[in-house]
Amino acid sequence: MKIGVVAVSSRFSVETAKAVEAWMAEHYPSGEPKLVFHPSVHAKHGHFAGDDATRARAFVEFANDPRLDAIWFARGGYGSCRIAEAVIPQLNDHARAKRYLGYSDAGSLLAALYKAGFEHVAHGPMASDARRGAETGRRAVEWLTKGAATGHEPSLADDPRPAAAFNLTILSQLLGTPIEPDLSGHVLMLEEVSEAAYRIDRYMFHITSQASIRRVAGIRMGRASDVTPNDPDFGMTAEEIARYWCARSGIPYLGAADIGHDAENKIVPFGAR
Amino acid sequence: MKIGVVAVSSRFSVETAKAVEAWMAEHYPSGEPKLVFHPSVHAKHGHFAGDDATRARAFVEFANDPRLDAIWFARGGYGSCRIAEAVIPQLNDHARAKRYLGYSDAGSLLAALYKAGFEHVAHGPMASDARRGAETGRRAVEWLTKGAATGHEPSLADDPRPAAAFNLTILSQLLGTPIEPDLSGHVLMLEEVSEAAYRIDRYMFHITSQASIRRVAGIRMGRASDVTPNDPDFGMTAEEIARYWCARSGIPYLGAADIGHDAENKIVPFGAR
Numbered sequence: 001m002k003i004g005v006v007a008v009s010s011r012f013s014v015e016t017a018k019a020v021e022a023w024m025a026e027h028y029p030s031g032e033p034k035l036v037f038h039p040s041v042h043a044k045h046g047h048f049a050g051d052d053a054t055r056a057r058a059f060v061e062f063a064n065d066p067r068l069d070a071i072w073f074a075r076g077g078y079g080s081c082r083i084a085e086a087v088i089p090q091l092n093d094h095a096r097a098k099r100y101l102g103y104s105d106a107g108s109l110l111a112a113l114y115k116a117g118f119e120h121v122a123h124g125p126m127a128s129d130a131r132r133g134a135e136t137g138r139r140a141v142e143w144l145t146k147g148a149a150t151g152h153e154p155s156l157a158d159d160p161r162p163a164a165a166f167n168l169t170i171l172s173q174l175l176g177t178p179i180e181p182d183l184s185g186h187v188l189m190l191e192e193v194s195e196a197a198y199r200i201d202r203y204m205f206h207i208t209s210q211a212s213i214r215r216v217a218g219i220r221m222g223r224a225s226d227v228t229p230n231d232p233d234f235g236m237t238a239e240e241i242a243r244y245w246c247a248r249s250g251i252p253y254l255g256a257a258d259i260g261h262d263a264e265n266k267i268v269p270f271g272a273r
Numbered sequence: 274m275k276i277g278v279v280a281v282s283s284r285f286s287v288e289t290a291k292a293v294e295a296w297m298a299e300h301y302p303s304g305e306p307k308l309v310f311h312p313s314v315h316a317k318h319g320h321f322a323g324d325d326a327t328r329a330r331a332f333v334e335f336a337n338d339p340r341l342d343a344i345w346f347a348r349g350g351y352g353s354c355r356i357a358e359a360v361i362p363q364l365n366d367h368a369r370a371k372r373y374l375g376y377s378d379a380g381s382l383l384a385a386l387y388k389a390g391f392e393h394v395a396h397g398p399m400a401s402d403a404r405r406g407a408e409t410g411r412r413a414v415e416w417l418t419k420g421a422a423t424g425h426e427p428s429l430a431d432d433p434r435p436a437a438a439f440n441l442t443i444l445s446q447l448l449g450t451p452i453e454p455d456l457s458g459h460v461l462m463l464e465e466v467s468e469a470a471y472r473i474d475r476y477m478f479h480i481t482s483q484a485s486i487r488r489v490a491g492i493r494m495g496r497a498s499d500v501t502p503n504d505p506d507f508g509m510t511a512e513e514i515a516r517y518w519c520a521r522s523g524i525p526y527l528g529a530a531d532i533g534h535d536a537e538n539k540i541v542p543f544g545a546r
């Protein structure tokens with residue numbers, strides 16, 4: 001099995017790639033599965049891992065390549081919203097059969113794939129997250145190669161409803177755009193990193209005020225880590241904020257989600273399981 | 274003439290209120306117009322100038338009060354989106370006749386008022402901005418009391434189309450919510466403060482990807498000040514980012530706007546003039 005690694009967002013360093021390869025060599029010493037980095041994965045264009053055309057071409061090439069079994073997003077940062085809409089019409093049946101795994105900024109591309117009817121799209125650790133811990137990378141690789149449910153977010157085991165997971169900022173910024181998927185009836189899980197509490201509150205206002213999001217089955221709040229200082233203290237945790245806006249908007253709040261920008265970040269396949 | 278000052282967002286300090294009063298005493302020594310601070314303007318509730326009920330009640334009381342001629346938002350920060358939808362149905366005909374001036378976070382409330390058909394709503398300096406310079410406060414007071422066009426954003430003089438102006442973040446966060454006004458055919462002016470370039474880019478993706486925003490007459494980019502560091506350098510200025518997304522989305526880019534989080538911030542009345 002071969003997993004293609006593509007960078008669709010911020011620059012991806014050679015050092016990180018080497019660390020991911022070393023992690024693979026340690027944990028999958030047989031060389032199976034094999035990671036294949038796209039040749040342009042270390043391209044640089046200002047903030048980005050190459051300009052939009054380069055990143056889009058790399059993604060389409062790897063997604064369409066019948067020799068690759070899955071696509072693993074290299075890292076987050078920012079940039080996938082710039083190419084998400086344009087790549088979809090270029091994808092073939094090989095692309096449609098593959099698994100795609102990532103989160104954070106890659107959520108824009110996951111959203112576009114899911115909207116386009118791709119059936120194997122999941123929120124979960126990126127390639128760069130393999131360094132976070134042995135289990136982090138392992139649950140990603142096991143899902144990418146076998147669709148293993150062992151790394152699934154635990155609430156999925158007892159809830160047969162379709163699900164989706166997003167970074168809160170990323171979801172806010174794709175609402176109303178051509179890449180917003182229909183999340184009606186879905187359990188929507190959210191996570192955040194490095195945002196102030198007042199911004200989490202504003203994102204939750206934005207999200208829960210949408211007619212589209214009011215059709216979800218419910219919201220679960222994952223971890224909001226590295227919340228930046230708020231002076232004075234905002235007075236509510238991220239979970240309290242989520243509960244507040246769910247209550248205001250009539251969206252069921254379903255509890256915590258075991259996702260976040262950390263080693264424990266679990267896998268949430270989009271849609272039905 | 275009496276101008277009511279209300280705090281609908283973050284805490285408003287006694288020191289700032291005293292500075293605004295001192296500025297008025299210096300520049301309007303006759304005591305005309307008179308500033309009237311709502312009794313709850315210095316209320317505190319965590320981040321906010323009082324809890325949602327307190328801020329909403331203060332705004333409704335002053336807006337509906339026939340003894341007051343205009344409403345000046347005390348300051349920005351965060352919080353007006355939490356009360357904007359709820360206050361509108363409580364406003365009477367006195368409220369509808371008044372002028373309302375502010376920007377930044379107050380943009381959520383300006384949007385809701387404009388959507389509700391209020392005819393005297395403008396982006397422009399807040400009460401706390403009077404300290405920024407003699408002309409800053411003067412253009413605000415002259416508009417609040419007389420609707421003076423002398424402080425208008427200069428491009429308005431030569432462009433008969435309706436206009437509106439927003440902080441970029443605030444507009445992004447009200448899109449698709451019940452307080453989003455119809456900006457079809459409007460010249461839309463944008464400004465930003467203390468955001469990283471990659472976030473400005475993401476906001477412009479979000480905004481220009483909306484079907485609703487693609488119906489504007491065009492976009493003018495105001496100043497983006499205190500742009501926070503981007504490592505590596507993002508590679509585009511805020512105006513270049515605005516031009517890029519306008520070109521991508523087919524929205525005419527009309528040039529710069531003389532608005533921003535600074536002393537030069539001009540007045541943009543919402544709608545037709």
